[in-house]
Amino acid sequence: MSRADLGFLRVAVATPLLVLADPAANARATIELLEAAAAEGAALAVFPELGLTGYSCADLFATDPIRDAALAALGEVAAATGRTGVAAVVGLPLEVDGRRYNVAAVCAAGAVLGFVPKVYLATRAEFYEARWFATGRGAAPTTIRFGGRDAPFGTDLLFEAPGIPGAVLGVEICEDLWAPEPPSGALALAGATIIANPSASDELVGKADYRRALVSAASGRLLAAYLYAAAGPGESSTDLVYGGHSLIAEHGTLLAEAERFRFEPTLLTADIDLHRLDHERAASGTFAVSPARAHRRVQLPLPRAAAPATTDLRHPLTATPFIAPAGPAREAACAEIAQIAATGLARRLRAVGEGTRLLIGLSGGLDSTLALLLAVDSCRRAGRASDAIVAVTMPGPGTSQRTLGNARSLAAALGVGLREIPISAAVDAHLADIGHGGAHDVAFENAQARERTQVLFDLANSLGGFVVGTGDLSEAAVGWMTYGGDHLSQYHVNAGIPKTLVRAVVEHLAVASGDPALQAVLADIVATPISPELLPPSADGAAPGQHSEASVGPYELVDFFLFHLVRLGESPARVAYLGGLAFAAEHDDATLRRWMRDFVIRFTRNQFKRSAMPDGPKVGTVALSPRGDWRMPSDASAAAWLAAIDELDAAGHHAPA
Helix, strand or coil, X not given: CECCCCCEEEEEEEECCCCCCCHHHHHHHHHHHHHHHHXXXXXXXXXXXXXXXXXXXXXXXXXXXXXXXXXHHHHHHHHHHHHHCCEEEEEEEXXXXXXXXXXXXXXXXXXXXXXXXCCCCCCCCCCCHHHCCCCCCCCCCXXXXXXXXXXXXXXCEEEECCCCCCCEEEECCCHHHHCCXXXXXXXXXXXXXXXXXXXXXXCCCCHHHHHHHHHHXXXXXXXXXXXXXXXXXXXXXXXXXXXXXXXXXXXCEXXXXXXXXXXXXXXXXXXXXXXXXXXXXXXXXXXXXXXXCCCEEEECCCCCCXXXXXXXXXXXXXXXXXXXXXXXXXXXXXXXXXXXXXXXXXHHHHHHCCCCEEEEECCCCHHHHXXXXXXXXXXXXXCCCHHHEEEEECCCXXXXXXXXXXXXXXXXXXXXXXXECCCHHHHHHHHHHCCCCCCCCHHHHHHHHHHXXXXXXXXXXXXXXXXXXXXXXXXXXXXXXXXXXXXXXXXXXXXXXXXXXXXXXXXXXXXXXXXXXXXXXXXXXXXCCCCCCCCCCCCCCCCCCCCHHHHHCCHHHHHHHHHHHHHCXXXXXXXXXXHHHHCCCCCCHHHHHHHHHHHHHHHHHCHHHHHCCCCCCCCCCCCCCCCCCCCCCCCCCCHHHHHHHHHHHHCCCCCCC
């Protein structure tokens, strides 16, 4: 499979070493970087504004030698796109019907496919573009002759790559991006997923930060990839300095950034994710309701099969899509997640009235630990004392001494009252009542979960309180909960937090607490194997007798599948490819496919549980509430997903070499 088959397109932004006012030399430098881009597997390369002449030529733009040499240079670059197979966006001055324009020429397959003129001319402070150029707004004619063929001319051009879904290029030039209404907005609404910006932005103190933020924000606002090619220090330094600050951003994320102030040619490459951009746009209300203006579409030949999908993926990829890398960003995200969830519970606590108690089933496991930590914070936010919380631990046939001890220690460390209500006798009596034979089967397991839920709800009625649920987003995805048991609550505070993130938030809250006793018990809870503890523990009672990940798969895979299959709607082939890269050191491709199959089956079959989910706060981009993000029939089939996985199995799919 090629990168294009999987929804990726490799692109480049380039800053040649400029020779001011020498288009022939600049054509050679541009072609050298085109060849380098081809060697890197790029399909498209974007070059700086007026890069064939130099942006700082000033009144030289009005001279015939510069104009004629620029046109000849463009012909050379266009021809080179045929040899290299890389499409190019290059800048030059162009005279049309007595007006001179600052244009970007789009070249591919040996020809110039179209010219896009700059709309907003920089005329403030150090810029005097109106002295040399006319605005492209409303420019006529719409077609001009170049290289023996007609080429479209105008700001209404979209360049569409046949055979590569989602690859549609639009062009704006430098100041166009900085304007109140950039042309890229209309281009994106008309279908452009890639915006090229040949630019010549000079360097001033602090301007690089603003430029970086502007490009990243534009890519996020447009749900597009943004390729910003900046003029470098080869431009004139008579009054200004140009740094070559080229950038590639996608969907609000910076993918690549050039080092500034280098007197060498620079080439940045990245793989842009066309599949995700199309998915996000299809889900966007803005793109669904905004009328697209009429644009002319031009065929843009791009190489498709020449770039095999290998481990050389130049796009951010993580095995833990819900967790930021370790460092300040992760700590800030975990703090915000805890604040969102605790505020949601505090709002519910304020709504039910003064004196209402919070009932939490405290198992000593990870999820109930987070729920209790959030409940303590929610009481603070609601102006309630921590004695509003009633933690209840309910040891049963599967409870281990480790988790029971941690439940007791956690409540003590937080200063929360703990009630201990054993359920073994009640479970035995119930199973005897229904004629259960005593096997350790599903009925045996679920009877414990339902007994605990009954205790919590009845105790809440007795004390004047409500039950706080403890299950997380990952468990909801695979249905790892007992219907009518831990599936039920009156507010599900962890509902939007996937398992991998639950662990990260607990670790963050431990550090943030500054309490050695609390940190010690939280560290042991984090280190405890994840288990529902519904089967008998080890012979000495110290360790749980079942492990959740042996049944539903490693939670790192569950969360990876949740993000890619559900949130992004990706195909099993693409998820297998990305998973093979992300988990190359942990899981082989057969293991990935096995657990992906299990995830698909569980996700589909357990929608009925999610359809009856209690209220709970969304904290990230993925949520499964039937009242919010995810609405799915409970009797849907998984056949299409499973057939795609069968095809991978039949093909002997393996991670790229």
